[in-house]
Amino acid sequence: xSEIILASASPRRKELLLLAGIDFVVKVxxxxxxxxxxxxxxxxxxxxxxxKAQAVASENPDSLVIGADTVVVLDGKILGxxxxxxxxxxxxxxxxxRVHTVYxxxxxxxxxxxxxxxxxxxxxxxxxxxxxxxxxxxxxEPMDKAGAYGIQGKGCILIRKIDxxxxxxxxxxxxxxxxxxxxxxx
Amino acid sequence: xSEIILASASPRRKELLLLAGIDFVVKVxxxxxxxxxxxxxxxxxxxxxxxKAQAVASENPDSLVIGADTVVVLDGKILGxxxxxxxxxxxxxxxxxRVHTVYxxxxxxxxxxxxxxxxxxxxxxxxxxxxxxxxxxxxxEPMDKAGAYGIQGKGCILIRKIDxxxxxxxxxxxxxxxxxxxxxxx
Numbered sequence: 001x002s003e004i005i006l007a008s009a010s011p012r013r014k015e016l017l018l019l020a021g022i023d024f025v026v027k028v029x030x031x032x033x034x035x036x037x038x039x040x041x042x043x044x045x046x047x048x049x050x051x052k053a054q055a056v057a058s059e060n061p062d063s064l065v066i067g068a069d070t071v072v073v074l075d076g077k078i079l080g081x082x083x084x085x086x087x088x089x090x091x092x093x094x095x096x097x098r099v100h101t102v103y104x105x106x107x108x109x110x111x112x113x114x115x116x117x118x119x120x121x122x123x124x125x126x127x128x129x130x131x132x133x134x135x136x137x138x139x140x141e142p143m144d145k146a147g148a149y150g151i152q153g154k155g156c157i158l159i160r161k162i163d164x165x166x167x168x169x170x171x172x173x174x175x176x177x178x179x180x181x182x183x184x185x186x
Numbered sequence: 187x188s189e190i191i192l193a194s195a196s197p198r199r200k201e202l203l204l205l206a207g208i209d210f211v212v213k214v215x216x217x218x219x220x221x222x223x224x225x226x227x228x229x230x231x232x233x234x235x236x237x238k239a240q241a242v243a244s245e246n247p248d249s250l251v252i253g254a255d256t257v258v259v260l261d262g263k264i265l266g267x268x269x270x271x272x273x274x275x276x277x278x279x280x281x282x283x284r285v286h287t288v289y290x291x292x293x294x295x296x297x298x299x300x301x302x303x304x305x306x307x308x309x310x311x312x313x314x315x316x317x318x319x320x321x322x323x324x325x326x327e328p329m330d331k332a333g334a335y336g337i338q339g340k341g342c343i344l345i346r347k348i349d350x351x352x353x354x355x356x357x358x359x360x361x362x363x364x365x366x367x368x369x370x371x372x
């Protein structure tokens with residue numbers, strides 16, 4: 001069996017692969033993320049996941065490399081990480097009381113073999129008061145997260161329900177990854 | 187504001203309340219759990235949650251006491267904790283490839299005031315092979331868990347998707363509890 005490399009610096013993705021009992025190492029390469037504006041959200045995350053995996057795979061041709069990218073999409077528009085605390089308040093105000101979709105794209109690459117897939121999970125926020133939003137932003141938790149929240153952290157109290165894979169919202173659809181790895185030629 | 191008491195020995199429930207930033211202490215009383223066979227699953231979990239909370243509230247009349255009970259229901263039948271490793275294999279074989287429902291009942295009690303509610307989350311399992319089930323049971327993780335799995339542990343790889351509150355499957359719908367506590371007369 002090949003060495004498995006996670007091409008992501010995300011501590012949350014690392015934690016999820018560990019939870020699934022997968023043996024791996026982390027190696028991250030700098031990628032100038034190129035987004036084709038004609039792509040739909042699932043196309044964007046699969047493309048970025050592939051770029052991240054390929055940057056590591058080119059240096060490690062005998063390893064199986066996992067790349068991933070997660071975005072939050074509301075009304076067809078990708079919400080990125082907040083640029084400031086004010087922007088975090090804006091993003092959370094947009095999400096309040098509404099359903100959005102979290103897409104995580106995954107790329108598995110070994111040598112010339114490339115497999116990409118995407119998982120989508122619907123997330124419904126409670127209607128939030130301005131005070132709740134400000135209190136949450138004051139925790140700083142939103143600042144490094146797509147859509148300005150972490151479902152696995154203090155952000156848990158913002159969310160009424162989800163439809164899909166929970167771990168996909170955290171940043172990696174670990175169950176699907178586990179199954180694809182098992183079926184991949186490793 | 188009253189002292190808040192969690193009337194549950196579950197480390198997972200404790201962890202979820204901490205995540206939500208709620209200040210509380212844990213006090214557990216022995217309860218002879220009495221199940222009225224005429225009740226539906228949501229009635230059963232609310233009744234057991236109330237019994238657990240009341241046993242602690244009677245000794246702590248000035249505190250707000252939280253009780254909770256979680257069951258896994260397939261085809262209208264409550265699946266308990268496995269009695270043996272063989273029983274864990276049987277339960278997981280029943281859940282394989284199917285959708286079941288996790289009910290958590292919650293009771294909030296302060297003095298004479300009692301509020302109970304229930305959250306239901308649908309959980310879809312991947313079709314599992316006998317080898318997968320045996321390997322999971324060998325981790326011992328299923329042994330202390332309703333339905334013989336933990337979604338927040340190695341059991342994450344068994345599950346395709348959920349519909350509802352994720353934390354409800356872990357054992358406490360922490361977001362709903364947070365909101366009910368805020369609105370409760372504490």
